[in-house]
Amino acid sequence: MVLTSTVNVLLIEDNLAEARLLQEILKGAHLKQFNLCHVKRLEEGLQKVQQERFDIILLDLTLPDSAGLESLNPLLKLAPHIPIVVLTNTNDDDLAVEAVRRGAQDFLVKRHVTLELLVRSLCYAIERKQVAEELREMNEKLENRVQERTAELLKAKELNQLKTEFVSMLSHDFRNPLNTILLSAGLLEDSSDRLTKEQQLTYFQMIRTAIKDMDQLLTEVLIIGRADSGRLKLNPIPLNLKEFCQYIIDSFRINLIPSHQLIFNSQGNFEQGLWDENLLRHILNNLLGNAIKYSPEGGKIRVDLIEKGERVILSVEDQGIGIPLEDQQKLFKPFFRANNVENIAGTGLGLAIVQRCVETHGGQIEVKSQVGEGTTFIVTLPFIWEE
Structure with a gap:
């Protein structure tokens, strides 16, 4: 996954001193430039998201107009494509797990934040969100392709036989790429803190390759469907x-x-x-x-x-x-x-x-x-x- 050299960050933090500290920390980054936009309230953050483009959101869980994990909901609803990293003063594993379960990409304890930790968290959160979006879009595409193919099968000459073979093929030939996607996605989700960046990129590539294999398989089935329904045309x-x-x-x-x-x-x-x-x-x-x-x-x-x-x-x-x-x-x-x-x-x-x-x-x-x-x-x- 390739990130741009400039990362636009929306920081929603009511403590001015902590906001300045985070800004100073990010100024020390060498490989990327982080442009930080700071607001003090959740409502201001929601307005900014609608007005400007952000690559990631840093969200404090103790705001004047919102507190706790409920702060995640309006942001996820308004901008589900933007990854969120939660900031808190509490080193609570249960809270961290719940934050990720609700849709946050990472969970940082403020007093433990360092330049390396913050930059890594932001970059990995963006990468994971991008992969998740790619998987979601590809899943929608695959579902549409399956629906399209099913409609074509209804018009095929050997309807019952083709339907049986198609289902059999899906269960057999989709199993390997699907297992690859599920295994790699599970490792990225459950073990991201223990994987190096190179290992994560390897799993991302395995997911992409498996998706391409599935897409190629559907393309081949679609060509058969067009031909058998008389819709494969000659364009010399x-x-x-x-x-x-x-x-x-x-x-x-x-x-x-x-x-x-x-x-x-x-x-x-x-x-x-x-x-x-x-x-x-x-x-x-x-x-x-x-x-x-x-x-x-x-x-x-x-x-x-x-x-x-x-x-x-x-x-x-x-x-x-x-x-x-x-x-x-x-x-x-x-x-x-x-x-x-x-x-x-x-x-x-x-x-x-x-x-x-x-x-x-x-x-x-x-x-x-x-x-x-x-x-x-x-x-x-x-x-x-x-x-």
Whole structure:
């Protein structure tokens, strides 16, 4: 989590001497500049929050117009996005726990405040609040996506089967990222005072990665839903097909382990023609991703792009584990995975997406494979010309 170099702090404190002391302490900070706005009453603080932008609030619990943890409620209601650090003269663990339970990010005893403690508390409180907001927003997004997908399933051809598979997929493939999020969030909540900043940032990154995995899974399911409900549309644009394929392949080369070899060969003129860039990207990304995933170290992956009359033939060949003959007819079914993939991670959606993108582009796809020798996917697409 990256914080800006300037942090705007609203201090709600009726004791002028203590307010000045806090201001002097923050002046000693070197890595960040803290701009302190001081008010003496809760009502003044509520007005300031509506008038100016603050990154964090320092709240004293003994104010002339409010006392105790009840002071938190109007601030949280008015500005739930702003983290609050509570200040008190009492070293009371029960009060600290209750303050955090009610929504405060941290609890500081005034007589124990030092520059290091105060700066760390403010920065970590802002970081934790930002992560919480990201999780809340992502949760809303995921809920909307699930609702959208559910509505699409109601219109699908194989409604009952797809609903069953979707629920099964959610329970299985969402479990790992959800467990990562819950575990990391729990550690950040319960052990933040014992974790170094680097450890906290590691857990923040684990949460983000898990969220991205879940979002990617929902995106894949959404593509299947659009295709099966007839809403995956072809949007062709002028595109040099050879250069496009080369770009996608080069992006994969960057992340290949040294022992893998990715070979690209093209024959023909691909400077003219209209192609749907998004559909092609899904096709290539999934076929190449699978070829790499299921290939051993030292394996070669070959991509051929060949012009053949009014059609283009795109083939992706690997030297991987191969696909059992009895599984080849089911490859393009959503959520299906061959019985020899063992512990290799996957959702069973990639090839289903490829087939639907190929068909939307007016093409066909076939597979040739032998167990232990490798697999070749052959995609045939028609040229589309400008009128």
